[in-house]
Amino acid sequence: MQQFDYEFLIIGQGIGGTSVAWHLHDSGKSFQIAGDSSMPSSSRVAAGIFNPLTGKKLVKTWLADDLFPYARTFYGGLEQRLGCKLMHLTPIYRPFRSIEEQNTYLAQTADPGISPYVASSPDRASEMPYVHADFGGLEVVQAGWIDLPALLDASRAYFQERNLYVEATFDPADLSRADEGIEWRGKRFKTVIFSQGFFALQNDWFNWLPFTPVKGQILEITTDVSLKPYIINQGIFALPVSKNRMKVGATYSWNPLDWEATEEATEELELKLRGLLNADYTLTAAHAGIRPSVRDRRPLIGIHPEFANVCIFNGLGTKGVTLAPFLAKEFCNHLIYGKELNPLVNIKRYFSLYFR
Template sequence: MKEVDYLIVGCGLAGVSFCEELRAHDKSFVVFDDQSQQSSIVAAGLYNPVILKRFTEVWKAKEQLEMAWDFCEDLENLLGVKLDYKLPVYRRFTSVEEQNDWFNASDNPALEAFLSPKVIKNENPAIDAPFGFGEVHDTGRIDTSTLLNHYKLFLRTINSYSNETFDYSLLSMQEKSLSYKNLNAKFIVFAEGYGMVKNPFFEYLPLNVVKGEVLTIKAPDLKMDFILKSSVFVVPENDDCYSVGATYNWEDKTHEITEEAKNELLEKFENIIHCDYELVNQMAGIRPTVKDRRPLVGTHSKHKNMAILNGLGTRGVMIGPYVAKQLFLHLLKGQPLDAEIDIKRFQI
């Protein structure tokens, strides 16, 4: 039997965040990943401290941003790839009233560090924005696809990756240890995303799932060096390509791309962008969300060495490192979890 400190089920943003917390503390682990969940892969990877629809600060934005930047810098050094693209977010205004709403929001003490009080005039002929933009600071894009692909290759090099579906029936739990096939461990952490709905230990938790679809557009004449937020996000990538998304479908639980989503995104894109483009790709994924917009973090009511790290929603690149550290300190030292993320809030 092989002895390790942790088993981790799932290798999306939540799983990678926890792996990095373990590596920082010299803990051994094995990750099980059947690559069935795609929400992290298709995510635009945006980090943005402001909810622009309601002009409110993202939960614990400052703490999360600082940890996310350090997390990505460490991964860039580890993997030898570029991951963090620091770009401002430009919120497109559709009226003078929206400009005034922006001015009011920028005076809010909780937001003034993130929102520029100036209206930026549109000088790009390919973008329809007669009322200009508002600029959000401390924003950017993490290349989540590159991150996950290279991280899994890294895990293979240290013999910590198993490309297989986890079989819950083979897990044997003891008070201070556990075993699975040929492995003995002290703790197990489930970071399965949407896969949690099949987990017999945590299936009672209220995980809401929403399907999102994203397009990749090639538009050589767009020449945009910022992230545009309007009815859709338009996010610069490489080689004159842009991500356009995303849709929200609460009924469809498949990973299949749809014509309906493509048409919806293209219609919104064409309403704000006026230049030739080519549709390069379309992807779909299922986002794990929670009704109170907080992650699912904590230990099983009977098995204190069994934990969950899930429900990161659309802001996984920001939230992941923050909640991973909270869970690690909780398991290792018994440090209390933030009540807002602790799954005890759903236990009867």
């Protein structure tokens, strides 16, 4: 019988790799995560907002009825296990831009698919005089944000204590694959799972997949105004992380794809923020990250077309905090029990790109 040090090697400890690790852990599977805290990470830059109703047309997030209940259970369980605050259930207030938009949105709330995510309480505009809301607004519930740095740090510490995490700069030359397993830095694994975010583009096993990475920037601001616990969303988001601090974002750009915050992106966000926020503020920081987005806006999950012990869990894009827990559960059920993956996320949909 083939002997392995661990069943799984997970490359990457962003929200994707961490979610997979927790599901493997709860399934009694052995694994080791290879993470590099010196490398930039989109998971650590992201605001971590989860929002069931998105876009200018108030569209329900894909798979919302499955994703959101599961995410709350997952993150709530981790809070108990890790002993720290991770999940902040915070409504999203969407100021109407016009009377026409007000009428359109209010008509949409009668849709039984949308109504569970809209508050029936009175308009909150009067509670937030620091927000430009001349036409009132809509309150989206079952929303909030995850403190991703806290989640990743606490998870890493938990796994490190159990020898399930190793701090390492991953070099593909250090990994060798054979039908009988994976070897990496003197250890033997049955299967490798790549969850590298943007850095998957440098991975020869999966760089044929249609990643369309997008750079995004967010700001941190302080204000003397006492902020209410509502995320404001109108073209950009303004997320209160304390009574006097906000995160503001985000931009979308494709050139250059680097991790540097720019004055141009800062000016773009501040222009939009002045149209949203009726209060003075001080800019304290700017951060940029590269989202691992995909051409069809669906994650890239599954098993390599040729090598059954080489897998990927990536492409979570802008909705990683809601997608990662549910899809990690589905992916682990696929690997452990052979349960079929949703074809809309399974990389089988792109196998033709590999074999052409």
